[in-house]
Amino acid sequence: MNTPPWHAEPWTRLQARRQRDALPHAPLLAGPAGLGKRDFLQRFVRGLLCQQPVDGDACGRCRSCLLLDAGTHPDRVTLSYGLRKDGVQRSEIVVDQIRELSARLATSSQFGGWQVTSIDPADAMNAAAANALLKTLEEPTRETMLVLVADAPWRLPQTIRSRCQRIDFALPPREQALAWLQAEGVADAVAALDAAGGNPGLARDWAREGALDRRKEVRKDLAALAAGRGEAMEVVRRWLDNEPAQRLWFAAQAVADEVKARSGGQDGPLSSALDIESLGHWYDRVNRTRDALRGPLRGDLLLLELFGDWR
Structure with missing residues (x-):
């Protein structure tokens, strides 16, 4: 091992x-x-x-x-x-x-x-x-x-x-995590580590299971919904069918990047109409929704309510 x-x-x-x-x-x-x-x-x-x-x-x-x-x-x-x-x-x-x-x-x-x-x-x-x-x-x-x-x-x-x-067990330094990922054969170690929030074990597993493509899809879905192009129910179905908790993790990351870009005076990657304060509230709601998926509440209703606030 x-x-x-x-x-x-x-x-x-x-x-x-x-x-x-x-x-x-x-x-x-x-x-x-x-x-x-x-x-x-x-x-x-x-x-x-x-x-x-x-x-x-x-x-x-x-x-x-x-x-x-x-x-x-x-x-x-x-x-x-x-x-x-x-x-x-x-x-x-x-x-x-x-x-x-x-x-x-x-x-x-x-x-x-x-x-x-x-x-x-x-x-x-x-x-x-x-x-x-x-x-x-x-x-x-x-x-x-x-x-x-x-x-x-x-x-x-x-x-x-x-x-x-x-x-x-705390997250290791970034350099140590990247070196370990490269030794594990992860091709795009930097992108994988960023997706996993600095967690090398998750980064390795997610890279092997195609989670980086899922991360891109989440960002496209949020951008489409923000522009009024996406169909919320169709997005809900796809998210619930394939790693919903992970997709919500990626959604929170995307919103954090949106806030960071806006704070620097740049356009965010999601082109959301929400102001920075509202984006912060939505970020909190995403994380609460991810926890709520563990419970008895219906996942489709949780996501529909979340997307309703996003649009």
């Missing part, structure tokens, strides 16, 4: 604590999606459970490593979205899952070492689940580690965050 350079600092910090026998019982891996938090978690847990680790990394050959490869290690527990009784995947982590997890953690390690559980995404726990987790966090058993992974850690209650050892 090509380990990103921005993993070096948190990795070194955790390994230093491991050498001092002072590992936290509840690390919280926090930061934007795309920075490899889950790859980091996998590497760390494998090294922690390995019977013959080398500088913190798993050997890949011992019994523990083979069981991890097979997904049958008795001391490795993962918790994520479960299934409802009708077989449909839940959109949140519920209290019954946390109660089952707490009962599991009350038992001893079968290998006599660490017992490691991860909750991912931890920010998907509902209020009852988060409250049920508090007791486990307050009374950890020896050599039991509960790792929380969150792309949006602010959604976690303060009572949960205060009981975790937070390990932040």
